[in-house]
Amino acid sequence: MKKFLTAAAFVALSSATAFAADLAVKAPMYAPPPPVFSWTGFYVGGHVGAGWGTTESNIDVGRTLIENGLNTAALSLVVPLAQTQMNGFLGGIQAGYNWQSGLWVFGIEGDFSGADIKGTSPCLLILNCSSKVDWTADITGRLGVTVGAGGLVYVKGGAAWINRKFSAGNSIAVSFVDERDTLTAFGALNGPRTDTRLGALLGAGIEYNVPTTNWSVKLEYDYMDFGSHNEDVPFTASGGYTFNGGPLHTGSLTVPINMNFRDAVHTVKVGANYHFNWDGGVVARY
Secondary structure (H helix, E strand, O other): OOHHHHHHHHHHHHHHHEEEEEEEEHHOOOOOOOOOOOOOEEEEEEEEEEEEEEEEEEHHHHHHHHHOOOOOOOOEEEEEEEEEEEEEEEEEEEEEEEEEOEEEEEEEEEEEEEEEEEEEEOOOOOOEEEEEEEEEEEEEEEEEEEEEOOOEEEEEEEEEEEEEEEEEEEEEEEEEEEOOEEEEEEEEEEEEEEEOOOOOOEEEEEEOOOOOOOOOEEEEEEEEEEEEEEEEEEEEEEEEEOOOOOOOEEEEEEEEEEEEEEEEEEEEEEEEEEEEEEEEEOOOOO
């Protein structure tokens, strides 16, 4: 019996030692590090917003006379025409690419907006001047710094374009009636000009990742300055008259007027971007 108990104790001790050895060599439980959020990658999106600005217009009398064959090179006279305030709405699309390094985010972005930014003001006492921006576009670089778990504060700058329509003019119609005769006369003056302007853009904004999605939302302010430039505007004076209901007599004359313009536009945009390499709001990056 004593030998049997000794053998049983030896077997139990050997089993416990082997079990303990097995526990010692098992690999510990390994949890991979959580993925790190990054702004790096391509994105596309859309925006809506509001815009406002100013078109300053002046008549360059000296250049106008020279261009119409009058040698008055010594004449330097600029007549202020109007300072037209504009405002309205815009909406469009944007696309870009971001690179993130630590807290810093570098990027390039292109925007295009259809716009209805317009205004009218009196000019030269009897005329009306109007200005309208039909669209804006820009290509800019972005520099940002990350904030919190999914925020980005950035500044941007680059080239901007606008399509601007300008017109100045007015019309009038009068009738003179006496006991026997009636004279009806009318006249109009109109000077339209449409062109695309190149300028510079400076802006700033804040963007935030929508958790567990591939989307971000942003709020952005931009200032676009298109400087000062001269261009010819064809002004057409037209008119006509009838006497006692007789035939209509009409005529017109077009004269190019050299004008100086300065345009500046401000915009505020609210937008959203879809990021292609995010997976439920987290990028596959270690």
